[in-house]
Amino acid sequence: MPNKARTRLKVCCISTSGEAATAVACGADAVGLVAHMPSGPGVIEDDLILNIARQIPPAVATWLLTSRTTAKDIVEHVLTCGTNTVQIVKPIDPGEYQELRLDLPASTRIVQVVHVEDEYSFEIAQEYSRVADAVLLDSGRPSENELGGTGRTHNWDLSRHIVEKLDIPVFLAGGLTPQNIIEAIETVKPYGVDVCSGVRVNGRLNSSKLTEFAAAISCT
Numbered sequence: 001m002p003n004k005a006r007t008r009l010k011v012c013c014i015s016t017s018g019e020a021a022t023a024v025a026c027g028a029d030a031v032g033l034v035a036h037m038p039s040g041p042g043v044i045e046d047d048l049i050l051n052i053a054r055q056i057p058p059a060v061a062t063w064l065l066t067s068r069t070t071a072k073d074i075v076e077h078v079l080t081c082g083t084n085t086v087q088i089v090k091p092i093d094p095g096e097y098q099e100l101r102l103d104l105p106a107s108t109r110i111v112q113v114v115h116v117e118d119e120y121s122f123e124i125a126q127e128y129s130r131v132a133d134a135v136l137l138d139s140g141r142p143s144e145n146e147l148g149g150t151g152r153t154h155n156w157d158l159s160r161h162i163v164e165k166l167d168i169p170v171f172l173a174g175g176l177t178p179q180n181i182i183e184a185i186e187t188v189k190p191y192g193v194d195v196c197s198g199v200r201v202n203g204r205l206n207s208s209k210l211t212e213f214a215a216a217i218s219c220t
Contacts, residue, residue, distance in 0.1 A: 139153060
């Protein structure tokens with residue numbers, strides 16, 4: 001992943017080819033495709049993930065959100081879904097990363113989610129920064145099997161501290177909307193932002209909201 005020149009945009013919970021096309025048209029750098037999860041919106045079947053991923057232009061990254069926790073299962077999932085990036089939404093043993101690197105295609109990027117619940121989140125993010133290509137800061141509660149898509153913000157001061165201390169790209173997620181995205185970016189200064197519910201109406205991706213969101217990003 002290149003050095004930050006502008007704030008990247010990932011549009012998550014893409015559930016149809018039409019939503020994918022809307023995200024790309026609005027300037028998304030990445031689209032998130034959510035596989036089976038114990039919680040959260042946007043879950044679709046693996047064969048649909050594969051179908052959508054095949055339609056995405058090469059310049060736009062395709063992210064598989066997986067709740068699997070072993071290297072063997074994660075590799076199988078990525079190969080089945082055909083994405084070029086995997087977002088691991090559950091805490092996994094950092095030791096699994098060595099096998100992931102050996103068995104995934106060399107071009108596959110690995111992003112580890114860290115849910116910012118308290119000050120300990122920094123230590124978790126720091127540990128994963130030694131093995132992952134990027135970290136994504138979200139607002140779930142893994143202890144309650146809540147792994148994202150909450151629509152809640154978290155403590156952005158903690159997130160800013162993580163961004164300042166890590167040497168890899170950090171994405172910010174959790175409750176981002178067209179109304180708060182400028183404040184979020186100015187506070188946290190992430191490499192990229194990840195939006196789902198904040199640009200949807202009745203669960204569907206809304207092109208007007210996404211256009212407004214993307215325009216706000218370009219102002220920062």
